[in-house]
Amino acid sequence: STExxxxxxxxxxxxxxxxxxxxxxxxxxxxxxRSDIRQTGVxxxxxxxxxxxxxxxxxxxxxxxxxxxxxxxxxxxxxxxxKEGLYSYSGRCYHSCPEGLTTVNATMEC
Amino acid sequence: GLCSLRVxxxxxxxxxxxxxxxxxxxxGGADCSGKGLSTVPAGLSAFTYYxxxxxxxxxxxxxxxxxxxxxLEELRLAGNDLVFIHPEALSGLYQLKxxxxxxxxxxxVPSAALKNLHAxxxxxxxxxxxxxxxxxxxEGLQQLRHLWLDDNSLTEVPVGPLxxxxxxxxxxxxxxxxxxxxxxxxxxxxSLVVLHLHNNRIQEIGKNCFNGLDxxxxxxxxxxxxxxxxxxxxxxxxxxxxxxxxxxIAIIPEGAFHKNPLLxxxxxxxxxxSFVGRSAFQNLSDLHSLMLRGATLVQDFPxxxxxxxxxxxxxxxxxxxxxxxxxxxxxxxxxxxxLSYNEIEELPSFQGCVSLQDVTVQHxxxxxxxxxxxxxxxxxxxxxxxxxxxxxxxxxxFLSLSALTNxxxxxxFLASVPTAGLNALNQLKLxxxxxxxNSLTAKSLPKLRSISVPYAYQCCAFMTCDSTHSSxxxxxxxxxxxxxxxxERVPLVMHCSPSPGAFKPCAHLLGSWMIR
Numbered sequence: 001s002t003e004x005x006x007x008x009x010x011x012x013x014x015x016x017x018x019x020x021x022x023x024x025x026x027x028x029x030x031x032x033x034r035s036d037i038r039q040t041g042v043x044x045x046x047x048x049x050x051x052x053x054x055x056x057x058x059x060x061x062x063x064x065x066x067x068x069x070x071x072x073x074x075x076x077x078x079x080x081x082x083k084e085g086l087y088s089y090s091g092r093c094y095h096s097c098p099e100g101l102t103t104v105n106a107t108m109e110c
Numbered sequence: 111g112l113c114s115l116r117v118x119x120x121x122x123x124x125x126x127x128x129x130x131x132x133x134x135x136x137x138g139g140a141d142c143s144g145k146g147l148s149t150v151p152a153g154l155s156a157f158t159y160y161x162x163x164x165x166x167x168x169x170x171x172x173x174x175x176x177x178x179x180x181x182l183e184e185l186r187l188a189g190n191d192l193v194f195i196h197p198e199a200l201s202g203l204y205q206l207k208x209x210x211x212x213x214x215x216x217x218x219v220p221s222a223a224l225k226n227l228h229a230x231x232x233x234x235x236x237x238x239x240x241x242x243x244x245x246x247x248x249e250g251l252q253q254l255r256h257l258w259l260d261d262n263s264l265t266e267v268p269v270g271p272l273x274x275x276x277x278x279x280x281x282x283x284x285x286x287x288x289x290x291x292x293x294x295x296x297x298x299x300x301s302l303v304v305l306h307l308h309n310n311r312i313q314e315i316g317k318n319c320f321n322g323l324d325x326x327x328x329x330x331x332x333x334x335x336x337x338x339x340x341x342x343x344x345x346x347x348x349x350x351x352x353x354x355x356x357x358x359i360a361i362i363p364e365g366a367f368h369k370n371p372l373l374x375x376x377x378x379x380x381x382x383x384s385f386v387g388r389s390a391f392q393n394l395s396d397l398h399s400l401m402l403r404g405a406t407l408v409q410d411f412p413x414x415x416x417x418x419x420x421x422x423x424x425x426x427x428x429x430x431x432x433x434x435x436x437x438x439x440x441x442x443x444x445x446x447x448x449l450s451y452n453e454i455e456e457l458p459s460f461q462g463c464v465s466l467q468d469v470t471v472q473h474x475x476x477x478x479x480x481x482x483x484x485x486x487x488x489x490x491x492x493x494x495x496x497x498x499x500x501x502x503x504x505x506x507x508f509l510s511l512s513a514l515t516n517x518x519x520x521x522x523f524l525a526s527v528p529t530a531g532l533n534a535l536n537q538l539k540l541x542x543x544x545x546x547x548n549s550l551t552a553k554s555l556p557k558l559r560s561i562s563v564p565y566a567y568q569c570c571a572f573m574t575c576d577s578t579h580s581s582x583x584x585x586x587x588x589x590x591x592x593x594x595x596x597x598e599r600v601p602l603v604m605h606c607s608p609s610p611g612a613f614k615p616c617a618h619l620l621g622s623w624m625i626r
Contacts, residue, residue: 010144010165011189027213027237027261028189045164045189045213045237055236055261055285057309057333074280077328077351078304080232080256090327091279091303107231107253 011043024060029053031062052076069093082108129153138181142166150175157181164210165189171223173198184208188234191215197222205229212236212258219271221247229253236282237261243268248275260284260306267295275299282306284330291315291342297322308332308353320345332356332377344369350396353377366390379403388413395419403427415440421465424448431455431475438462449474450494461486470494472518479503486510494518496539501525508532519543520562529554540564541607560605569606 008014011028012021024030024043031047032039047053047062052073054061065073070093072081078091086093087103089110097103097110104110128134129151132142139160142151147166154161159181168190175196176182182203192214200206200223207229211220216238224230230251240262248254248271255277259268264286272278278299284306293316296302302323312334320326320342328351331340336357343349349370355377364387367373374396383405391400393416400420402412404427411430414420418440430452438444438460446468447460454474459482460466466487476498483504484490490511500522508514509531517535519527521542527550532538535555540546541562552558552572563569 046186046210057285074256075282075304075306075328078280080280090325 009042011045012041015041027055027060029060029062067092069095127153127155134158143186154179159205160184162186163190167191169193169215171195171199174201175199177202180204182206184210186210187214189213193217195220195223197225199223200227203227207253208232210234211238214238216240218242219244219247221249221271224248225250227251232256234258235262239263241265243271245270247271251275252277254278256280258282260286262286264288267291269295272296273298277301280304283310285309287311289313291319293318294321295319300324302326304328306330307334310334312336314338315340315342317342318345324348327351327372329353339363339366343367346370348372350374354381356380358382360384362386362390364389365392367394368392370394372396374398376400382406383408386410386412392416398422400424411437418442420444422446426451428452433458435459457483459483459485463487464489466490468492471498473497475499477501479507481506483507484511488512490514492516495522496542497521499523503528505530515557533557536560538562562607566608566610569609572606 009021011025013023013025015021018038020040021030021043022041028043028045029047031042031044031051033042044062049071050065051062052065052075054063067073067079069083069086070079071083074080074091079088079093082088082093086095087097087108087110089098089101094110101110128140129142131145131147131151132140132154134140134155138155138157140154140158141162143162143164143166145166147163148168150163150168156178158179161179161182164186168187169192171192173196180202183205185206188210192211193216206227209227209230212234216235218240219235221244224247228250231253233251233254236258240259241264243264254275257278260282264283266288267283269292276298279301281302281304288307288310289312291312300322303325305323305326305328308330312331314337323346325348326346327348329343329346329349331354333356336354336359339359339362340354343352347369350372351374359381360383362378362383362385366387367376367390371393373394375398379401384407386402386405386408388410391397391412391414395416395418397417397420399422401424403424406427406429408428409430411432411434420441421443423444426448431454433449433454435458437458439462441463443465444463445465447466448470450470450472452474454471454476457471457476457479461482464486467489469490472494476495477500479500481504484507488510491513493514493516496518500519501524503524505528508528511531513534514532515534516537517532518539520539523545524543525545526548527540532555534557536557536559538555538558538561541564543564546564549571550563550568561572
């Protein structure tokens with residue numbers, strides 16, 4: 001990959017013609033966008049909808065949020081915002097609250 | 111450009127305004143990100159509920175800069191160069207739920223500015239340079255659910271500022287310089303479900319430091335300097351995910367997790383483990399995977415009674431010599447078993463582990479494989495017994511392995527290998543068995559595609575590509591290959607090594623295979 005040529009996107013420290021950004025500036029998240037077999041790196045301060053950021057010593061990565069019915073993950077195991085119309089409880093999303101719990105419609109929580 | 115916004119109840123479309131520097135949508139969203147702005151643009155619609163100012167060059171937020179946006183629910187200021195936020199900068203934002211201030215240059219939590227954000231649920235302060243969290247930092251934030259303080263320069267847990275956060279559910283303090291966790295550090299966080307503390311410098315933690323976290327499910331202590339097992343986890347009855355890999359813990363005590371019956375995953379690899387209490391992993395009925403690597407001094411196989419839902423067990427790099435006979439009584443859903451790099455001399459019957467798909471026992475001292483060792487394992491696909499001292503394999507040992515595709519018996523002391531039952535095998539490794547001199551026959555391995563053998567001449571039986579079509583040449587070739595025995599249809603073997611060649615011919619010289 002090449003040092004910062006003019007074509008690198010914002011927040012990018014080194015990039016390549018084919019894969020876009022290969023290394024982001026410190027503390028930014030790298031998101032790998034896929035089109036067909038090609039992956040293109042993009043540097044972001046906030047991961048897009050459907051992704052959440054994992055920070056580590058060496059690289060910060062946008063990672064797909066795989067919690068069922070979750071619109072915005074805090075982490076792999078905790079949903080910060082459920083999809084429209086669902087209730088959140090302990091970081092998971094429910095069509096109706098688990099037994100023994102009542103709904104709080106103002107905040108869509110159980 | 112101008113965008114029209116239908117105001118509820120007025121029936122008339124009011125031409126909402128939008129700054130020329132931004133893109134606005136019809137629902138009240140304004141995207142002004144990455145525009146090189148150094149100040150908050152003016153002219154935004156009063157009904158803006160979502161404002162993205164990320165990745166600009168805004169260094170300060172002056173007083174009342176958002177006072178015309180009373181309906182704002184989400185404000186993104188990530189990736190600017192914010193150094194100062196005026197105490198009145200966010201005044202009037204009574205409906206703000208999400209505030210993103212990550213990736214800026216803040217050295218302290220802007221507590222005065224946050225004071226009146228009574229509806230705020232998510233606050234991101236990660237990737238700043240915060241060294242100080244004033245005592246009143248989060249006082250007004252009664253609805254706070256998610257707080258990011260990771261990747262800052264904190265040297266201690268902000269105990270005071272957090273003590274009134276009874277609604278907080280998710281907190282990350284990862285990637286800071288925290289060295290210890292005092293007792294009752296999170297005492298009032300009764301709603302907390304997730305706590306990340308990874309990548310700090312935590313050496314010791316108080317025995318009662320997690321008191322009060324009655325609903326905590328995920329605790330991440332990975333990449334710290336913990337010298338002893340975090341006994342404080344015993345006050346976490348709802349813990350499901352626990353990580354403390356990459357620390358300096360030498361001992362996992364007896365009954366280590368007996369107060370955490372709901373545990374599903376425990377990550378504790380990359381610790382200089384020397385002792386693991388035999389009862390440490392008992393009665394963890396929700397535990398799905400257990401990975402113990404490099405516990406070099408451990409000699410006893412940990413008891414797994416009551417831990418019946420284990421799907422993956424990795425126990426490598428120990429001094430364990432024997433596996434309990436009853437191991438598989440409790441492990442009917444175990445799918446992968448890795449017992450490599452131990453000192454195991456004898457294998458029990460794995461018969462009860464009916465779901466096993468992948469077994470690795472490489473690099474041990476196993477000497478023989480009995481008839482019932484792998485009996486009944488009809489789902490087994492990969493079996494690695496390489497680098498042992500196996501001299502004998504019972505002829506029916508593989509009889510029920512109808513799904514086995516990969517078998518590695520390399521680097522043992524075998525003279526022969528039974529093939530009964532290996533109808534699905536497509537990769538077989540036998541290299542490094544010097545006593546295995548006889549020719550192998552391909553006919554009992556119909557699906558074989560790759561084989562490695564001790565001697566090149568043994569490949570001859572597998573190398574005739576067009577041997578399935580009888581033609582004069584192939585008949586001639588068949589005789590040359592010393593085909594005394596009747597050579598039946600030989601499957602197409604894609605790869606055999608070491609392959610015969612000029613100096614490792616198929617045909618034997620002077621009547622003896624031995625002369626090469």
